Amino acid sequence: MNNDLYLNLDNPVWHSLTSTHSPYALGGDFVKRYPVDMLRILGCKTPLTADLEQIELWVVPGENFFVVGELPALPKNWVLHSKLECVQMICSKLNTLDTKNVADIEPLTEDHRSDMLELIGLVQPGYFFHNTPLLGNYFGIIKNNKLVAMAGERLKMTGFTEISAVVTHPDHTGQGYAQNLVAHVSKKNIEQNAVPFLHFVNNNVRARRVYELLGYTERKTINFWLIEFKGQKLSE
The missing domain is CATH 3.40.630.30 (Gcn5-related N-acetyltransferase (GNAT))
Known part of the structure; x- marks a missing residue:
């Protein structure tokens, strides 16, 4: 396998929603999420420069999500609750x-x-x-x-x-x-x-x-x- 593909594991949600799981993806060109009854998780194409306002048409107030990997800057109407350090x-x-x-x-x-x-x-x-x-x-x-x-x-x-x-x-x-x-x-x-x-x-x-x-x-x-x-x- 091309070693460059392993870098996709640094941002696994985005690469899932833009390949195998693309039929389930909700959102725009830069931020996507899974349906609420499937996974409470979202991914960004470029997390450090992502604008979470771009996903707000596909979320409702009070929804919680996990972001895996790098955390985007949070707009003032988003709140960070916790961080899980995982292997x-x-x-x-x-x-x-x-x-x-x-x-x-x-x-x-x-x-x-x-x-x-x-x-x-x-x-x-x-x-x-x-x-x-x-x-x-x-x-x-x-x-x-x-x-x-x-x-x-x-x-x-x-x-x-x-x-x-x-x-x-x-x-x-x-x-x-x-x-x-x-x-x-x-x-x-x-x-x-x-x-x-x-x-x-x-x-x-x-x-x-x-x-x-x-x-x-x-x-x-x-x-x-x-x-x-x-x-x-x-x-x-």
């Missing part, structure tokens, strides 16, 4: 897993939608919405007719797929489910010539260990900025 990892070659205790992994379909929302709402609320599953393929482990672990694909761009929604029900941790699911989704993407990448909060030592065992390597630290559109122009 971005990539995997070009997957390590072989011990398959003795690998649980059965099933594709998740529309029939599993409510179970997916319930599980991720319990473990990782605020990042997954009704139509998030349309972004890619999702897989799960089902025990006694109950979804207990899942993982899938979120941001997608030419040559790269983000592995996301890696969650396990608290009653079923320690079984290797997350590792098996991430390996499954990663293998599928590598076979399709897409480099898998992922993000996790930088103090999540357990996640780092799992991903490193699979062959993921750290590419960079990248920030997730949570911002809010307030609506009316705020006074000077």
Whole structure:
């Protein structure tokens, strides 16, 4: 793969919304967002010089968004709430897993939608919405007719797929489910010539260990900025 393409991972939302996920993109030539029921996230072509007023026709007051990477200057009617320092990892070659205790992994379909929302709402609320599953393929482990672990694909761009929604029900941790699911989704993407990448909060030592065992390597630290559109122009 052309090494220049890896630079697109510095601004992954924009490059997803202008390539593989362009059918979902809302906005203009320089700032775009996903539909509100899909992802609360937006991207800018050139973040450091972007004008967020250009996306205001496609947002409503009170909406929160994550910006991944460099943060644009915020107009006075936008507010910064928080910054998450995350690690971005990539995997070009997957390590072989011990398959003795690998649980059965099933594709998740529309029939599993409510179970997916319930599980991720319990473990990782605020990042997954009704139509998030349309972004890619999702897989799960089902025990006694109950979804207990899942993982899938979120941001997608030419040559790269983000592995996301890696969650396990608290009653079923320690079984290797997350590792098996991430390996499954990663293998599928590598076979399709897409480099898998992922993000996790930088103090999540357990996640780092799992991903490193699979062959993921750290590419960079990248920030997730949570911002809010307030609506009316705020006074000077």
